[in-house]
Amino acid sequence: MYKNVFKYDEMKRSEHMAVRTTVGWYYWTHQLLDVSGPDVVAFLEYFYPNNIGKLEVGRDRYTTMLNEQGEIIDDVVIMRIEENRFWISSLYASRTDDWWYFNQGNFDVEWDEITDEWAMYSVQGPKAKEMMEKLVQNSIADLRFFSHMENVISGIPCIINRGGFTGEKFGYEIYVNPGEMEDLEALLKEAAHELGGREVTEFQVMAWTLPTEANFYYMRDLAHTNPFEVGLEKNIDWDKDFIGKEALLKIKEEGPQREMLGFEVAEDDIYIQSKQLGGPGEAVYLDGEEVGRVSKLVYSYVKEINNGYILAQKGKLKIGDKIEIHGHEAVITEKNWLK
Amino acid sequence: MTKIIDERIPQDSGEGANFKNYYGIRSPWNRIYSYQEALHYASRFEAVLSAATTQALRIIVPEYEERAQMMCEEAFERLYILGKYYGNDEGFGIHPFMCGQFVGALIGDQGDDALLMCGRCQDFGSYRAEKELDVCDWDICGSELCRATVMSLQGQANSSAERRRPGPTMDYMMVEAKGCGDRHCRIVAESREKYPAPSRPLWESFGPAVTADMIKHTEEEDCVDESMMFREECGYRFVNGVNNETDSSNQMINLSTAASLYILPAIAETVKRGYVTREQADHILKCVLEASGKALFGERYAIKACRDWLGVPDSVGEDGRILGGQIEMLLQSLVCDYEVEAFNKNEVILIIDRGGLEITGTTDLPEAHLYMWHGMVKTLVNAQWSVWEESSPAGKMRIKIAKKIDKFM
Numbered sequence: 001m002y003k004n005v006f007k008y009d010e011m012k013r014s015e016h017m018a019v020r021t022t023v024g025w026y027y028w029t030h031q032l033l034d035v036s037g038p039d040v041v042a043f044l045e046y047f048y049p050n051n052i053g054k055l056e057v058g059r060d061r062y063t064t065m066l067n068e069q070g071e072i073i074d075d076v077v078i079m080r081i082e083e084n085r086f087w088i089s090s091l092y093a094s095r096t097d098d099w100w101y102f103n104q105g106n107f108d109v110e111w112d113e114i115t116d117e118w119a120m121y122s123v124q125g126p127k128a129k130e131m132m133e134k135l136v137q138n139s140i141a142d143l144r145f146f147s148h149m150e151n152v153i154s155g156i157p158c159i160i161n162r163g164g165f166t167g168e169k170f171g172y173e174i175y176v177n178p179g180e181m182e183d184l185e186a187l188l189k190e191a192a193h194e195l196g197g198r199e200v201t202e203f204q205v206m207a208w209t210l211p212t213e214a215n216f217y218y219m220r221d222l223a224h225t226n227p228f229e230v231g232l233e234k235n236i237d238w239d240k241d242f243i244g245k246e247a248l249l250k251i252k253e254e255g256p257q258r259e260m261l262g263f264e265v266a267e268d269d270i271y272i273q274s275k276q277l278g279g280p281g282e283a284v285y286l287d288g289e290e291v292g293r294v295s296k297l298v299y300s301y302v303k304e305i306n307n308g309y310i311l312a313q314k315g316k317l318k319i320g321d322k323i324e325i326h327g328h329e330a331v332i333t334e335k336n337w338l339k
Numbered sequence: 340m341t342k343i344i345d346e347r348i349p350q351d352s353g354e355g356a357n358f359k360n361y362y363g364i365r366s367p368w369n370r371i372y373s374y375q376e377a378l379h380y381a382s383r384f385e386a387v388l389s390a391a392t393t394q395a396l397r398i399i400v401p402e403y404e405e406r407a408q409m410m411c412e413e414a415f416e417r418l419y420i421l422g423k424y425y426g427n428d429e430g431f432g433i434h435p436f437m438c439g440q441f442v443g444a445l446i447g448d449q450g451d452d453a454l455l456m457c458g459r460c461q462d463f464g465s466y467r468a469e470k471e472l473d474v475c476d477w478d479i480c481g482s483e484l485c486r487a488t489v490m491s492l493q494g495q496a497n498s499s500a501e502r503r504r505p506g507p508t509m510d511y512m513m514v515e516a517k518g519c520g521d522r523h524c525r526i527v528a529e530s531r532e533k534y535p536a537p538s539r540p541l542w543e544s545f546g547p548a549v550t551a552d553m554i555k556h557t558e559e560e561d562c563v564d565e566s567m568m569f570r571e572e573c574g575y576r577f578v579n580g581v582n583n584e585t586d587s588s589n590q591m592i593n594l595s596t597a598a599s600l601y602i603l604p605a606i607a608e609t610v611k612r613g614y615v616t617r618e619q620a621d622h623i624l625k626c627v628l629e630a631s632g633k634a635l636f637g638e639r640y641a642i643k644a645c646r647d648w649l650g651v652p653d654s655v656g657e658d659g660r661i662l663g664g665q666i667e668m669l670l671q672s673l674v675c676d677y678e679v680e681a682f683n684k685n686e687v688i689l690i691i692d693r694g695g696l697e698i699t700g701t702t703d704l705p706e707a708h709l710y711m712w713h714g715m716v717k718t719l720v721n722a723q724w725s726v727w728e729e730s731s732p733a734g735k736m737r738i739k740i741a742k743k744i745d746k747f748m
Binding site: 030091092094119206219224273275279 | 462507533
C-alpha cells in the first residue's frame with residue numbers, strides 16, 4: 001500500500017546516484033532574460049536584494065526577488081556577461097518581465113527574453129570536471145564556482161558556467177545554440193558512459209531529490225515566504241534600496257514568524273501530501289498541536305530515507321523533535337543530507 | 340405587449356450606508372449570492388444540461404463502445420489540434436527543460452481546479468503522474484464522458500510534448516471515475532517505455548495501471564469539497580507544484596462545460612459521420628432537453644425552492660418572471676452579458692450575448708439552453724407559458740417568455 005515512488009525505483013536511484021558517485025548530465029534549459037543599458041546595475045540592484053554591482057564580469061550570483069511585502073517571488077542566477085549586460089536565469093521569465101515592466105521607473109535599460117536562443121545542459125558529479133576536460137577545447141580547470149567562460153566542444157561554440165544545485169563540488173552548465181543539441185548530446189552521452197556516468201532523465205531527480213539532499217530549494221518551496229524564513233537573508237545588501245526592503249527590515253526587527261526545517265520519515269511506504277505537488281501540504285503536529293505544513297517530501301538515496309522540508313512556526317520545533325504527519329512518525333533534522 | 344420592466348431594486352441601493360462592497364450575483368428581487376456560490380451554481384446547472392445532452396448522444400449512437408470510441412477520437416483530435424496551435428505552455432508553468440508528455444499533467448491539474456473538480460496531485464514525474472479528484476460536477480453525465488476527457492488530456496499532452504525536446508511518452512488513464520460510481524476520479528499517466536503494457540483501443544482509457552501499487556487513496560475524512568482557490572489553507576489560491584498560481588478572479592470567464600467541450604462536439608461528429616442529419620440531431624436534442632427542463636420542476640417543492648432561492652415575493656404569482664429571474668442568475672454566473680427588454684407579469688424579454696452563452700465557442704450551446712428553458716417554464720410556471728427566440732439582433736439571442744398557443748407544440 002502506498003508503495004514509495006522513490007525508494008524502489010531503480011531508474012531514479014541510478015540517475016540520482018550517478019551524480020553522487022560518478023557523473024550525470026541532463027537537459028536543463030531555463031528561461032533567460034538578457035538585460036542591458038547604462039542603468040542596468042542600478043536597475044538590478046533595485047529589483048534584487050543581493051548585491052549586483054560588485055559582481056565581476058564573468059561571475060554569477062544567486063539571489064531572490066521580492067515583492068513590496070518582502071515575499072520571495074522568484075529566485076534566480078544572475079550572470080554578468082559584460083560590464084553593462086547581464087543574463088537572468090529563471091523559471092518565471094514572463095512574470096519577471098511583467099514585474100520589471102510595471103516597476104521599471106526611469107531606469108535606462110532594455111531587456112529581451114532569449115530562452116529560445118540557448119539550450120542548456122547540466123553536468124554534475126565528482127567526475128564532472130574530468131568529463132568536461134575531455135570535451136572542451138580550453139581547459140576549465142581554473143573556472144571558479146559561479147563563473148562562466150566561452151569555450152568550444154568539438155567545434156560547437158558554447159558558454160561553460162560552473163554551477164548547479166546538486167551540492168556537488170564539480171558542476172557545470174553548457175549553453176549552446178539549440179541547433180547543436182543533437183551533436184552535443186551524443187558527445188555528452190559517450191563521455192559520461194566512459195566514466196561510468198549516465199543521462200538523468202527524471203524530472204523528480206533533477207529538480208527534487210538531488211537539490212533537496214543538498215539543502216537547495218525549488219521555487220515552489222519559497223513561495224509566500226520571506227528570506228528570513230528560509231535562510232536566504234545572509235547575502236542581502238542592506239546598504240542599498242531594493243523592492244521589499246522596508247518590509248524585510250520590519251521582519252528583521254520583529255523576527256520571522258516561520259522557519260524552514262528538515263525532516264525525515266523512517267517508515268518506507270507512506271502517504272504524506274507536500275506542496276511540491278501543489279496544494280497546502282500536510283499538517284505537521286507536535287503533541288497534537290498543528291505547528292507547520294510539509295513543503296517537500298522526497299527521498300535521499302544517499303541516506304536511504306524519506307527526507308524533506310517543513311515550513312513551521314518559528315521556535316516550535318527543534319532538531320530531534322518527533323512529530324506526527326498524517327499518522328506517520330517523523331523527526332526534525334538538519335536540511336543537508338550530504339554532510 | 341408593453342415591454343414594461345417592473346420596478347427593480349436599483350444596483351446602487353444602500354450605497355453610503357457603510358456596507359462593504361460585495362462580489363456576487365443578484366436576482367431581480369435582490370437576493371444576493373457570493374461569487375463562490377455563483378460559480379458552483381453555474382457549474383451544477385451546466386452539468387445537468389450536459390447530462391441531458393449526453394442522453395441525446397446516446398439515442399444517436401446507442402452502442403456504448405462505438406459511442407465511447409467516437410467521443411475519444413473526436414476529443415483527442417480536437418484538443419490535440421487546439422493544443423498544437425494555441426497551446427500556452429508557460430501559462431501552465433511548463434518549464435523549458437521538461438521533456439515529453441508528462442507536462443500534460445500540469446494542464447489537467449490546473450483545469451480541474453478551475454472547474455471545481457478539487458482533489459490533489461499524488462505524483463508528478465517524467466515517467467509517472469497521478470491525480471485524484473474528490474469532486475466532479477460532471478459525474479452525472481455518463482462514463483463515456485470520463486473516457487473522452489482522458490483522451491482530450493492525452494491530445495493536449497501530445498501536442499505540448501511536440502514543442503519540446505523529445506522525452507518519454509505517457510499513457511493517460513482514468514483508473515477510477517466518479518462517473519462510474521467510484522469514490523474518486525483518478526488519472527494515472529504512465530510511460531510505456533518504463534512501464535510496458537499491451538496497446539489498447541482509444542476508448543479503453545480506464546486502465547488498468549501497471550503501477551497500481553503506487554496509487555494513494557485518500558480516505559473520506561481527508562477529502563475536500565472546494566478547489567484550492569476557495570480554501571483558506573491554500574491561501575485562496577490554486578498553486579501547483581511548479582509554482583503556477585491563479586486565484587478565483589478569472590475562473591468564471593474560463594468556465595467550460597461538458598456539453599460545450601465534449602458532448603455537443605461529439606453530436607456534431609455524429610452528423611459528420613452520417614449517423615444522423617443535422618436536423619435529426621437538433622430534433623433529438625430539443626426533445627431530450629425540453630423533457631429535462633420539465634423534469635427540473637416536476638415536483639411542487641422544486642418550484643417553492645426556486646422562488647425562495649430567487650427571493651421572489653409572494654405578490655409575484657405564477658408568471659414568466661420566475662424563469663426570467665432564474666435565467667438572469669445563470670447568465671450572471673456565466674458572466675454572460677444580457678439586457679432586460681421586458682420584465683413584467685405578461686412577458687419577459689432578455690437579449691443575451693450569444694458569444695457569452697457559447698462558453699467555449701460551441702455555437703449550438705445557446706439553442707441547447709433555449710430548449711431546456713422552454714421545458715422548464717412548463718413546470719416552473721404552467722403549460723400556457725413558452726420560451727422562444729424572436730427578432731434577435733446580430734450576435735444576440737433575444738428570448739421571450741410569455742403565454743403562447745401552438746397547436747403543434
